[in-house]
């Protein structure tokens with residue numbers, strides 16, 4: 001019983017197309033994979049921290065350090081492989097949600113595999129497919145953005161999210177809306193604005209956006225509540241939806257009408273499900289955000305998004321939108337209904353391919369119990 005060994009691998013995988021947000025452009029995915037071994041089974045998790053501390057203070061390197069020095073030894077010393085127990089035991093340890101989420105997710109995959117059920121079933125999910133959507137980064141020109149959106153619409157994506165920042169906002173929304181008057185469209189600012197831009201942001205009400213994601217700092221709830229009071233467009237929190245307590249306070253303050261749940265940002269699936277449950281009680285719709293994950297992280301997102309409160313399109317696209325070849329078999333594909341199927345097999349229900357992992361590995365380390 002218990003965990004016999006944990007392995008950690010750092011990977012670097014080129015994207016099929018660069019991805020640019022208000023904080024910069026990336027050409028490849030940097031991430032960590034966690035593998036937790038017990039009784040002939042292996043649970044997989046992914047750490048979504050990025051190369052540089054832009055979206056979050058965490059990086060691939062800080063996550064490696066925290067996992068090696070703190071979280072992995074904690075699991076090996078505990079003799080327990082129970083994800084909820086890991087969550088409780090490590091509550092006293094501060095910060096590093098992405099690092100701890102990667103390990104907690106591997107424990108969740110292992111738990112579902114031991115029970116021979118899918119992770120969706122273990123979580124209490126009730127969907128066989130989840131709504132897809134695609135997040136389109138900032139491009140070199142508005143014409144290139146329109147062309148990319150057109151491509152994704154032709155592929156059947158039912159919702160488009162564009163990235164905005166000061167100088168790439170009103171004119172871009174104007175162009176996208178006049179070219180595609182009827183599509184489901186939302187905009188994500190990745191914390192690029194302050195209240196000084198109140199009048200620009202209010203002008204976004206013209207474009208029938210499904211939501212405006214995270215205009216202000218990820219440390220803020222109050223200024224968001226000021227903006228939401230003055231705007232018709234629903235505000236959705238991403239970076240600021242840091243934990244169930246932050247979400248509860250956002251609801252009390254009126255900082256948003258929608259929550260983006262990212263399992264990495266909030267420290268794991270226990271916290272993510274608490275947020276989901278709270279939002280359901282308050283009739284606040286949620287959807288699953290993404291961090292350009294490999295098939296391992298994507299599988300975890302798909303299972304989480306099978307829960308009933310996930311009623312809006314998720315940032316969960318097909319594997320081919322991100323990578324020439326994904327790490328898992330089968331790869332994720334878009335159905336003709338604009339959805340992604342929830343894998344039915346045990347755990348994450350997709351098989352990570354060891355030869356592909358090795359091909360993209362920069363470093364790896366094994367930690368025996």
Ligand code: OSB
Nearest residue numbers: 055135190289290291292293315
């Ligand atoms: O803010 O949602 C975001 C990617 C990296 C960091 C932050 C974000 C994103 C995305 C990508 O928008 C969504 C996806 O994984 O498809």
Ligand code: MG
Nearest residue numbers: 188213214238
């Ligand atoms: Mg976002």
